[in-house]
Amino acid sequence: xxxxxxxxxxxxxxxxxxxxxxxxxxxxxxxxxxxxxxxxxxxxxxxxxxxxxxxxxxxxxxxxxxxxxxxxxxxxxxxxxxxxxxxxxxxxxxxxxxxxxxxxxxxxxxxxxxxxxxxxxxxxxxxxxxxxxxxxxxxxxxxxxxxxxxxxxxxxxxxxxxxxxxxxxxxxxxxxxxxxxxxxxxxxxxxxxxxxxxxxxxxxxxxxxxxxxxxxxxxxxxxxxxxxxxxxxxxxxxxxxxxxxxxxxxxxxxxxxxxxxxxxxxxxxxxxxxxxxxxxxxxxxxxxxxxxxxxxxxxxxxxxxxxxxxxxxxxxxxxxxxxxxxxxxx
Amino acid sequence: xxxxxxxxxxxxxxxxxxxxxxxxxxxxxxxxxxxxxxxxxxxxxxxxxxxxxxxxxxxxxxxxxxxxxxxxxxxxxxxxxxxxxxxxxxxxxxxxxxxxxxxxxxxxxxxxxxxxxxxxxxxxxxxxxxxxxxxxxxxxxxxxxxxxxxxxxxxxxxxxxxxxxxxxxxxxxxxxxxxxxxxxxxxxxxxxxxxxxxxxxxxxxxxxxxxxxxxxxxxxxxxxxxxxxxxxxxxxxxxxxxxxxxxxxxxxxxxxxxxxxxxxxxxxxxxxxxxxxxxxxxxxxxxxxxxxxxxxxxxxxxxxxxxxxxxxxxxxxxxxxx
Amino acid sequence: xxxxxxxxxxxxxxxxxxxxxxxxxxxxxxxxxxxxxxxxxxxxxxxxxxxxxxxxxxxxxxxxxxxxxxxxxxxxxxxxxxxxxxxxxxxxxxxxxxxxxxxxxxxxxxxxxxxxxxxxxxxxxxxxxxxxxxxxxxxxxxxxxxxxxxxxxxxxxxxxxxxxxxxxxxxxxxxxxxxxxxxxxxxxxxxxxxxxxxxxxxxxxxxxxxxxxxxxxxxxxxxxxxxxxxxxxxxxxxxxxxxxxxxxxxxxxxxxxxxxxxxxxxxxxxxxxxxxxxxxxxxxxxxxxxxxxxxxxxxxxxxxxxxxxxxxxxxxxxxxxxxxxxxxxxxxxxxxxxxxxxx
Numbered sequence: 001x002x003x004x005x006x007x008x009x010x011x012x013x014x015x016x017x018x019x020x021x022x023x024x025x026x027x028x029x030x031x032x033x034x035x036x037x038x039x040x041x042x043x044x045x046x047x048x049x050x051x052x053x054x055x056x057x058x059x060x061x062x063x064x065x066x067x068x069x070x071x072x073x074x075x076x077x078x079x080x081x082x083x084x085x086x087x088x089x090x091x092x093x094x095x096x097x098x099x100x101x102x103x104x105x106x107x108x109x110x111x112x113x114x115x116x117x118x119x120x121x122x123x124x125x126x127x128x129x130x131x132x133x134x135x136x137x138x139x140x141x142x143x144x145x146x147x148x149x150x151x152x153x154x155x156x157x158x159x160x161x162x163x164x165x166x167x168x169x170x171x172x173x174x175x176x177x178x179x180x181x182x183x184x185x186x187x188x189x190x191x192x193x194x195x196x197x198x199x200x201x202x203x204x205x206x207x208x209x210x211x212x213x214x215x216x217x218x219x220x221x222x223x224x225x226x227x228x229x230x231x232x233x234x235x236x237x238x239x240x241x242x243x244x245x246x247x248x249x250x251x252x253x254x255x256x257x258x259x260x261x262x263x264x265x266x267x268x269x270x271x272x273x274x275x276x277x278x279x280x281x282x283x284x285x286x287x288x289x290x291x292x293x294x295x296x297x298x299x300x301x302x303x304x305x306x307x308x309x310x311x312x313x314x315x316x317x318x319x320x321x322x323x324x325x326x327x328x329x330x
Numbered sequence: 331x332x333x334x335x336x337x338x339x340x341x342x343x344x345x346x347x348x349x350x351x352x353x354x355x356x357x358x359x360x361x362x363x364x365x366x367x368x369x370x371x372x373x374x375x376x377x378x379x380x381x382x383x384x385x386x387x388x389x390x391x392x393x394x395x396x397x398x399x400x401x402x403x404x405x406x407x408x409x410x411x412x413x414x415x416x417x418x419x420x421x422x423x424x425x426x427x428x429x430x431x432x433x434x435x436x437x438x439x440x441x442x443x444x445x446x447x448x449x450x451x452x453x454x455x456x457x458x459x460x461x462x463x464x465x466x467x468x469x470x471x472x473x474x475x476x477x478x479x480x481x482x483x484x485x486x487x488x489x490x491x492x493x494x495x496x497x498x499x500x501x502x503x504x505x506x507x508x509x510x511x512x513x514x515x516x517x518x519x520x521x522x523x524x525x526x527x528x529x530x531x532x533x534x535x536x537x538x539x540x541x542x543x544x545x546x547x548x549x550x551x552x553x554x555x556x557x558x559x560x561x562x563x564x565x566x567x568x569x570x571x572x573x574x575x576x577x578x579x580x581x582x583x584x585x586x587x588x589x590x591x592x593x594x595x596x597x598x599x600x601x602x603x604x605x606x607x608x609x610x611x612x613x614x615x616x617x618x619x620x621x622x623x624x625x626x627x628x629x630x631x632x633x634x635x636x637x638x639x640x641x642x643x644x645x646x647x648x649x650x651x652x
Numbered sequence: 653x654x655x656x657x658x659x660x661x662x663x664x665x666x667x668x669x670x671x672x673x674x675x676x677x678x679x680x681x682x683x684x685x686x687x688x689x690x691x692x693x694x695x696x697x698x699x700x701x702x703x704x705x706x707x708x709x710x711x712x713x714x715x716x717x718x719x720x721x722x723x724x725x726x727x728x729x730x731x732x733x734x735x736x737x738x739x740x741x742x743x744x745x746x747x748x749x750x751x752x753x754x755x756x757x758x759x760x761x762x763x764x765x766x767x768x769x770x771x772x773x774x775x776x777x778x779x780x781x782x783x784x785x786x787x788x789x790x791x792x793x794x795x796x797x798x799x800x801x802x803x804x805x806x807x808x809x810x811x812x813x814x815x816x817x818x819x820x821x822x823x824x825x826x827x828x829x830x831x832x833x834x835x836x837x838x839x840x841x842x843x844x845x846x847x848x849x850x851x852x853x854x855x856x857x858x859x860x861x862x863x864x865x866x867x868x869x870x871x872x873x874x875x876x877x878x879x880x881x882x883x884x885x886x887x888x889x890x891x892x893x894x895x896x897x898x899x900x901x902x903x904x905x906x907x908x909x910x911x912x913x914x915x916x917x918x919x920x921x922x923x924x925x926x927x928x929x930x931x932x933x934x935x936x937x938x939x940x941x942x943x944x945x946x947x948x949x950x951x952x953x954x955x956x957x958x959x960x961x962x963x964x965x966x967x968x969x970x971x972x973x974x975x976x977x978x979x980x981x982x983x984x985x986x987x988x989x990x991x992x993x994x995x
Binding site: 547548549550552553554555556557558559560561563567568571572575645646647648 | 716720747750753761766824827
Binding site: 163 | 345346348349352353356357359360361465466468469470471472473474477478480481484485486488489590593594597608609612613620624627628631632
């Protein structure tokens with residue numbers, strides 16, 4: 001906030017980090033904590049390639065992040081290996097059994113068709129996780145490219161990007177999604193593409209900011225002075241130095257995509273049966289609230305909560321690894 | 331300042347109009363407003379419908395006509411209920427405003443209190459507790475929290491303790507024909523407001539804590555202490571006063587976004603606000619309602635963005651709007 | 653550790669004994685100040701000199717208990733014979749700004765950006781005395797006038813960013829003298845300023861001191877400032893006092909090789925004739941406080957050190973080498989007089 005002249009700190013450790021930007025801006029309810037998380041990602045400082053070992057050490061110092069990484073690995077194996085691990089098959093009904101509350105054998109209970117809720121959660125996880133990962137990957141890739149171009153080329157490209165971002169700020173994402181799904185079919189591919197089409201702007205903004213600040217640095221000037229082409233400068237010098245923020249943005253993008261997809265499915269605008277995500281399971285269970293089958297709402301919700309929580313912690317660990325100063329402020 | 335505000339308003343007019351046109355166009359492209367008549371196989375009725383809406387014209391012309399009427403205060407009629415849109419929107423807006431007002435008020439008070447406490451007592455047990463809870467809050471899908479709240483705080487207790495009626499209501503903002511600010515209203519408000527605030531409180535309190543930590547380690551806070559200013563006054567007059575500047579800006583931005591974003595809460599608790607209106611209109615492909623909806627919410631978002639800038643310059647004398 | 657003898661036989665305003673400050677860092681505990689002792693007599697100006705990291709600013713903050721709460725501070729600090737180190741926060745609040753006031757470096761960061769300067773000066777008064785309304789306003793304007801701020805009545809309503817650097821520093825001084833404190837601690841008050849502004853601010857400083865007769869601790873790395881303002885000089889190296897002496901003896905007969913090195917590295921106009929000679933510099937780097945050399949902390953950089961021998965074997969105590977002159981050197985007699993440094 002205030003400008004500071006460099007000064008003799010006399011070994012005082014409590015120098016305040018001064019570049020704190022907004023780090024808690026929440027978006028609309030539909031896009032939970034979007035802006036905040038992504039803007040926080042911008043704090044992750046650039047870093048040189050030779051420092052991977054140091055990064056790894058710093059990341060592993062963040063206990064919660066390490067535990068979360070383990071939890072995520074477990075969730076992935078359980079969901080994508082559901083054919084091996086799920087107690088029952090995805091669609092297997094047991095009409096004679098009907099709805100039973102959680103018990104040995106049916107750890108999360110069964111629905112009125114006698115389908116095992118735990119098995120359904122595991123299979124639904126395949127869709128939810130796939131959407132989360134794919135959206136984060138695609139949007140980060142596109143966003144990085146666009147952001148790098150806009151940040152480096154400047155002016156016209158930059159203006160166009162900012163106007164598009166403005167527009168997407170006021171056109172409700174839900175409408176775009178619902179209409180696109182209606183037009184191109186309710187498949188997870190459509191959802192992935194549409195969500196990626198909305199999310200790339202976050203990565204683009206982070207990368208654009210980073211690139212704009214890095215391209216002023218001396219080592220880039222030096223490269224330019226020695227005759228390197230623009231493309232070469234961006235790919236060889238600028239991008240490697242934005243790896244931290246990009247990685248953090250991508251990680252948080254996974255969480256955001258999972259929550260957004262489940263919210264859409266819950267509202268009835270997401271994937272449609274027979275494809276089922278955690279959001280669909282909750283939509284199915286919505287009617288049981290207030291009845292004796294209300295236990296059905298706990299499994300899918302917990303699955304989302306734990307996954308998102310773990311992804312956020314991993315993102316946090318990454319941010320600390322790339323920007324050790326952020327550690328003190330948590 | 332005045333020139334700045336008017337210039338910003340001028341710039342945002344095209345953004346708002348383009349957004350609302352995009353909405354209109356996408357809906358027209360996707361849905362057929364005369365679909366129901368087509369099902370009845372009454373060719374005459376279909377052509378009457380098409381003629382009335384002049385669907386033969388290009389979408390731009392249709393939208394231009396709608397916008398022309400809109401400028402004169404006629405937002406068209408809903409293609410589903412045939413009700414005048416300029417009557418539907420204010421009614422929905424009023425419900426949403428109530429929800430947002432209480433949600434923001436409670437969130438702001440709680441978030442500021444938690445943020446300041448956590449920063450001043452950094453690394454205390456309560457700081458760690460609040461930090462843990464805020465991580466939970468940020469990761470909590472709002473719609474699931476709504477379901478949990480209904481099950482665990484409303485219908486669950488009613489079932490378990492065999493009550494005549496639940497402690498908190500889960501449908502709408504008033505029961506029957508009651509209205510106004512009374513106990514019934516409060517019992518309707520508790521759960522939706524809770525659902526709305528979980529993420530907001532988590533996010534704002536984290537933000538406030540970080541800002542407060544930053545400010546409390548600033549040189550001018552040390553100066554205040556060196557003057558002998560009592561701790562309480564240091565925290566409030568020098569710490570909080572400075573930390574509030576960015577928080578209020580963030581709040582203004584978020585409130586703007588909320589007008590288009592209380593969809594989940596309103597859907598779960600059947601509150602006839604802007605969010606519910608949007609969801610039902612979207613399922614019906616109700617182009618005039620949706621175009622008007624975007625016009626209104628986009629204007630509100632733009633207005634609150636502007637308010638954020640103005641607030642910043644009012645609260646921080648170093649910032650000049652030019 | 654022995655205390656420096658007094659220039660004035662009266663009770664010292666401030667007496668510091670065995671002050672030790674440990675600051676926890678990511679790399680381990682950092683001993684920023686180690687067993688420091690000194691006294692400040694009434695009306696006296698004590699210059700505290702040292703490189704970055706020598707512990708001078710930490711000492712200044714420790715006196716008023718303004719270090720971050722993670723810092724471990726031990727020893728004794730007495731104000732008019734009353735202990736203030738370890739006093740409760742309530743008691744300290746009554747001392748701060750009233751009996752001991754501080755002036756910080758970098759006035760832009762040290763002034764609250766969203767509060768008019770007059771209000772900040774006024775706050776310094778109202779936290780200690782019941783003054784209000786027109787009387788307070790009058791006093792604030794008077795204070796700003798005393799430190800040489802033009803149009804003080806108008807300027808009082810402006811914000812720090814509307815002031816120039818020199819004026820901000822003057823406003824800091826006005827804030828510090830608001831309650832006529834017995835002791836002023838100035839932490840690098842002129843470092844961030846242009847040379848001409850520095851001179852003006854130092855001038856204000858001197859005038860104020862003549863007027864109020866308060867004692868001053870002037871923390872600086874600028875020997876020029878010390879020569880112009882201080883009565884006595886305390887030289888710090890790696891958190892310890894290495895030399896204490898009157899200002900004349902410090903400059904003309906230093907008894908510690910570090911002091912003489914500092915003096916020799918001052919550029920001087922009268923030496924310009926010898927262009928072939930390079931400016932003297934103290935070799936090596938200041939030691940990391942986390943890994944101090946054994947024995948005398950200065951020995952790796954000392955031209956006169958006996959290594960191996962006493963200098964890397966045994967830490968020198970501060971002892972009297974002349975009237976009112978203390979040095980922590982095993983071989984103070986080897987330290988050349990400033991003129992002989994350059995042959």
